[in-house]
Amino acid sequence: MKQLHNGLMAQWLNGSMRSIGVIAVMLFAHSYAHGQINRYLQQGNKFYEQGKYKEATEDYARALKKDPNNVPGMFNLGNSLYQQKKYDESRQIMANTAKISKDKNGRAAANYNIGNTYMSQQKWEEAINAYKQTLKNNPQDADAKYNLSYARQMMKKEQQQNQDNKDKQDKQDKQDQKQQQNKDQDKDKQNQQQQQNQQDKQEEKKEQQEPQNQPSKLSQQQAEQLLNALQQQEKKLQDKLKKEKGVPVKMERDW
Numbered sequence: 001m002k003q004l005h006n007g008l009m010a011q012w013l014n015g016s017m018r019s020i021g022v023i024a025v026m027l028f029a030h031s032y033a034h035g036q037i038n039r040y041l042q043q044g045n046k047f048y049e050q051g052k053y054k055e056a057t058e059d060y061a062r063a064l065k066k067d068p069n070n071v072p073g074m075f076n077l078g079n080s081l082y083q084q085k086k087y088d089e090s091r092q093i094m095a096n097t098a099k100i101s102k103d104k105n106g107r108a109a110a111n112y113n114i115g116n117t118y119m120s121q122q123k124w125e126e127a128i129n130a131y132k133q134t135l136k137n138n139p140q141d142a143d144a145k146y147n148l149s150y151a152r153q154m155m156k157k158e159q160q161q162n163q164d165n166k167d168k169q170d171k172q173d174k175q176d177q178k179q180q181q182n183k184d185q186d187k188d189k190q191n192q193q194q195q196q197n198q199q200d201k202q203e204e205k206k207e208q209q210e211p212q213n214q215p216s217k218l219s220q221q222q223a224e225q226l227l228n229a230l231q232q233q234e235k236k237l238q239d240k241l242k243k244e245k246g247v248p249v250k251m252e253r254d255w
């Protein structure tokens with residue numbers, strides 16, 4: 001101490017008395033702070049029992065401001081946040097509680113509440129892991145065993161539903177794909193028909209634009225019939241000419 005270096009007994013005594021006085025003040029201050037913490041916790045508990053979770057949260061937060069590592073305060077704060085459906089915040093507080101808790105029962109209780117926050121959000125796999133941690137610290141926790149079994153059943157049910165939905169969606173996708181293929185085929189047929197109709201119209205228009213005196217096209221049978229008719233007409237004409245010319249008469253020679 002600084003006073004001992006002066007070698008004066010009076011100063012050493014005064015210095016010793018001052019040191020004792022500081023320790024007494026510190027003990028009193030610690031006792032006073034501890035009393036404040038307890039009052040905040042007790043008031044928070046009253047609000048919690050009355051269902052006034054917001055007011056309880058405020059008192060628990062005041063207690064933790066005085067003592068950030070106060071396990072009961074942290075645990076109760078996490079519970080009050082849970083009652084307000086602030087599951088993420090509650091889970092974070094409970095995780096910190098589990099870390100600083102020195103006994104297994106405290107860690108088990110914190111992990112149990114962590115599992116409950118996940119259950120409320122239907123996060124079954126995370127809830128299962130939390131309840132496993134609970135039973136690791138307290139194997140006899142009946143509530144944790146029940147919730148663990150329930151979470152497993154719900155996860156299995158959810159997985160089955162997801163698989164059923166996937167199968168249903170796959171089936172629907174195949175049906176939609178087939179319908180789309182049919183639509184594409186029908187559209188292709190319509191396009192082909194439209195193209196054929198356009199081509200027929202163009203040919204018809206072209207024929208209408210050709211000169212009217214252009215000989216019409218005849219089939220082979222019609223051409224043969226017309227040729228035969230012409231040949232018969234020509235034969236009749238030749239026969240007629242022969243008849244009109246007659247047979248020449250032989251004349252006697254005049255001497």
